[in-house]
Amino acid sequence: MTAAITNTPRPAGSPRRRLSAYLRRTPRLRLGILLSAPLAWLGVAYLGALAALFVTAFWSTDVFTGRVVVSWSLDNFATLARDAVYRTITVRTVGVAVIVTLVDAVIAFPMAFAMAKFTSRRTQRLLVIAVMTPLWASYLVKAYAWRSMLSGNGVLHWLLVPVGLDGPGYGLPATVITLSYLWLPYMILPIYAGLDRLPDSLLDASGDLGARSVRTFLSVVLPLALPAVIAGSIFTFSLSLGDYIAVKIVGGTSQLLGNVVYDNIGAANNLPFAATVATVPVVIMLLYLAAARRTGAVDTL
Amino acid sequence: MPHQAPDVALGDHPPAASAVPAVRLRGLRKNFGSVTAVDGVDLDIRPGEFFAMLGPSGSGKTTVLRMIAGFEQPTDGTVELGGQDVSRLAPFDRDVNTVFQDYALFPHMNVARNVEYGLRVKGVPRAERRRRAADALRSVRLDDYGRRRPSQLSGGQRQRVALARALVNRPKVLLLDEPLGALDLKLRHEMQSELKQLQRDVDITFVFVTHDQDEALTMSDRIAVFNAGRIEQVGTPQEVYERPATAFVAGFVGTSNLLGGRAAEAVIGMAGLFSIRPEKIRIDGDLARPAGPGETVATGAVTDVVYAGAILRFEVALDAGGRLSVVRQNTDGVPGFTDGRVRLTWRHEHNFPVTGSE
Numbered sequence: 001m002t003a004a005i006t007n008t009p010r011p012a013g014s015p016r017r018r019l020s021a022y023l024r025r026t027p028r029l030r031l032g033i034l035l036s037a038p039l040a041w042l043g044v045a046y047l048g049a050l051a052a053l054f055v056t057a058f059w060s061t062d063v064f065t066g067r068v069v070v071s072w073s074l075d076n077f078a079t080l081a082r083d084a085v086y087r088t089i090t091v092r093t094v095g096v097a098v099i100v101t102l103v104d105a106v107i108a109f110p111m112a113f114a115m116a117k118f119t120s121r122r123t124q125r126l127l128v129i130a131v132m133t134p135l136w137a138s139y140l141v142k143a144y145a146w147r148s149m150l151s152g153n154g155v156l157h158w159l160l161v162p163v164g165l166d167g168p169g170y171g172l173p174a175t176v177i178t179l180s181y182l183w184l185p186y187m188i189l190p191i192y193a194g195l196d197r198l199p200d201s202l203l204d205a206s207g208d209l210g211a212r213s214v215r216t217f218l219s220v221v222l223p224l225a226l227p228a229v230i231a232g233s234i235f236t237f238s239l240s241l242g243d244y245i246a247v248k249i250v251g252g253t254s255q256l257l258g259n260v261v262y263d264n265i266g267a268a269n270n271l272p273f274a275a276t277v278a279t280v281p282v283v284i285m286l287l288y289l290a291a292a293r294r295t296g297a298v299d300t301l
Numbered sequence: 302m303p304h305q306a307p308d309v310a311l312g313d314h315p316p317a318a319s320a321v322p323a324v325r326l327r328g329l330r331k332n333f334g335s336v337t338a339v340d341g342v343d344l345d346i347r348p349g350e351f352f353a354m355l356g357p358s359g360s361g362k363t364t365v366l367r368m369i370a371g372f373e374q375p376t377d378g379t380v381e382l383g384g385q386d387v388s389r390l391a392p393f394d395r396d397v398n399t400v401f402q403d404y405a406l407f408p409h410m411n412v413a414r415n416v417e418y419g420l421r422v423k424g425v426p427r428a429e430r431r432r433r434a435a436d437a438l439r440s441v442r443l444d445d446y447g448r449r450r451p452s453q454l455s456g457g458q459r460q461r462v463a464l465a466r467a468l469v470n471r472p473k474v475l476l477l478d479e480p481l482g483a484l485d486l487k488l489r490h491e492m493q494s495e496l497k498q499l500q501r502d503v504d505i506t507f508v509f510v511t512h513d514q515d516e517a518l519t520m521s522d523r524i525a526v527f528n529a530g531r532i533e534q535v536g537t538p539q540e541v542y543e544r545p546a547t548a549f550v551a552g553f554v555g556t557s558n559l560l561g562g563r564a565a566e567a568v569i570g571m572a573g574l575f576s577i578r579p580e581k582i583r584i585d586g587d588l589a590r591p592a593g594p595g596e597t598v599a600t601g602a603v604t605d606v607v608y609a610g611a612i613l614r615f616e617v618a619l620d621a622g623g624r625l626s627v628v629r630q631n632t633d634g635v636p637g638f639t640d641g642r643v644r645l646t647w648r649h650e651h652n653f654p655v656t657g658s659e
Contacts, residue, residue, distance in 0.1 A: 201405035204372050207392040208399045209419035209470065219418075223409045 076276035097240035108187040116195035170252035186235035194228025329378035340530035353517040356527030398467035406451035413447035437469035477509035548657030551576035564623030
């Protein structure tokens with residue numbers, strides 16, 4: 001029976017209907033309504049905070065009262081540039097971030113390649129979930145888990161002693177291991193997405209034209225996946241650059257830029273100097289992003 | 302049996318088969334899990350032939366092509382190229398090249414580097430590489446496009462780059478997977494003749510996969526019609542069209558026009574299943590006129606007339622049962638038949654038995 005589903009249009013004049021029709025006709029207004037709240041949030045909470053940070057970096061603290069003094073000077077930046085300890089820490093922090101990024105790239109690539117090209121759709125989905133699962137656990141739990149694994153009588157020690165080696169103990173190597181573990185999913189997922197988009201026929205074509213697997217990998221897979229690797233490295237690099245908790249937990253006495261910021265806010269109560277130090281990773285990251293942009297990696301994010 | 306050779310010439314057969322076929326498939330099978338994609342294929346493709354593998358999607362033709370290229374390992378059976386068993390060889394060890402359906406041009410290389418890729422991989426010296434790539438690009442009329450990126454080319458141009466990239470390696474056999482599938486109709490027709498011409502010039506065996514019967518009929522020396530993982534018939538375009546061996550071939554290549562059962566006994570005077578091409582049937586309203594010598598006659602009622610510009614298509618329900626399509630040139634517009642009653646006539650040799658069911 002078709003009589004039961006007769007279509008009775010609502011009266012064209014009802015206000016809600018008129019509003020809907022108006023929004024349909026004005027796509028820009030529609031877009032504005034959808035984006036205004038998130039954009040306001042980004043503008044105020046993110047860019048605003050960043051601007052405030054940068055402004056604070058030019059202020060100073062009264063030595064006696066500990067109050068922030070609003071007087072413009074470059075003293076903080078001068079200290080940062082002059083004092084060898086900050087240079088060392090900056091270099092160390094960038095070094096850790098670079099090594100973590102490289103370690104993650106080397107571990108993530110085969111994993112992502114296998115996921116994208118050599119597994120069934122079903123296995124792919126399971127592996128993606130498996131890769132993301134660690135992100136559901138607390139950062140602190142994972143960092144402390146590594147602390148216990150790396151400890152003098154931890155799992156790593158127990159595994160390595162029989163082959164005549166010793167665990168790395170606490171320190172920068174332990175920090176690199178922990179950070180590499182923490183940020184690995186952020187590297188695997190972009191590379192996986194990039195390789196998944198790579199048509200299988202390109203691999204077939206390379207083999208068809210006479211290239212063996214290694215050649216195909218170097219000439220076709222790697223160049224085409226490089227933007228995805230760089231996209232992943234933006235995550236691992238920036239997350240490592242700002243981290244101060246993992247290094248506190250497994251880093252022994254080593255300090256990274258994040259610790260300097262943290263200590264100046266807390267123990268030293270020098271908020272302006274903390275802000276000055278905090279601009280360093282921001283600037284490094286901006287330089288890194290500018291370099292990444294040139295490779296086209298930003299388009300693949 | 303009214304089963305003589307049709308009065309059209311059966312066309313230019315390729316030169317008599319030399320002793321060693323360019324491609325020889327024996328008992329070729331491929332299972333994907335529990336699905337049998339290719340179910341025992343035997344085929345000889347002659348050197349220098351333009352060979353079409355025609356069939357609907359899922360008929361196994363592309364899987365056969367991929368097994369010839371080496372992208373898939375046969376579950377059973379052998380692939381021979383020029384008499385050599387290559388069943389277990391990797392694609393890079395086979396003297397064949399492929400033009401992919403999506404062209405598979407490397408997006409990070411310009412056209413010249415794409416074309417040179419095979420030569421570079423094989424370690425051909427730079428000067429010779431340059432020269433051969435330039436020659437290949439010239440042969441597909443893309444001389445000045447070497448520095449462009451694939452993304453800057455049109456579909457037809459990409460198709461020609463893919464051809465040049467494959468041909469520059471001078472393979473024994475060129476495999477083409479639905480080479481014209483992604484092009485629009487006008488470009489398809491242009492590329493069809495261009496491809497045919499190119500094949501004559503380079504004198505390489507072309508094996509191409511298509512689901513388009515027109516493409517297979519107009520371009521190829523011989524056609525293998527695939528259905529459900531098997532080959533139904535191998536023959537020249539004329540043989541496959543004029544003398545389809547099975548009901549499936551009759552239906553897939555051209556329009557299915559079958560008479561079986563009682564209708565066949567009444568009209569043709571024999572039991573069995575018969576195919577008649579729609580354009581072989583004359584249609585008129587002259588119901589009383591008897592059959593001429595060598596003619597078969599049937600009467601019926603027109604149930605539908607399709608106006609297709611250059612031709613008219615009549616659907617006719619026969620009085621003896623069964624239905625036939627009839628195609629007529631649109632010389633005088635749509636005719637009006639009294640009460641839709643028509644007489645169909647065709648020569649005896651134009652109905653012929655096929656195997657299979659309606």
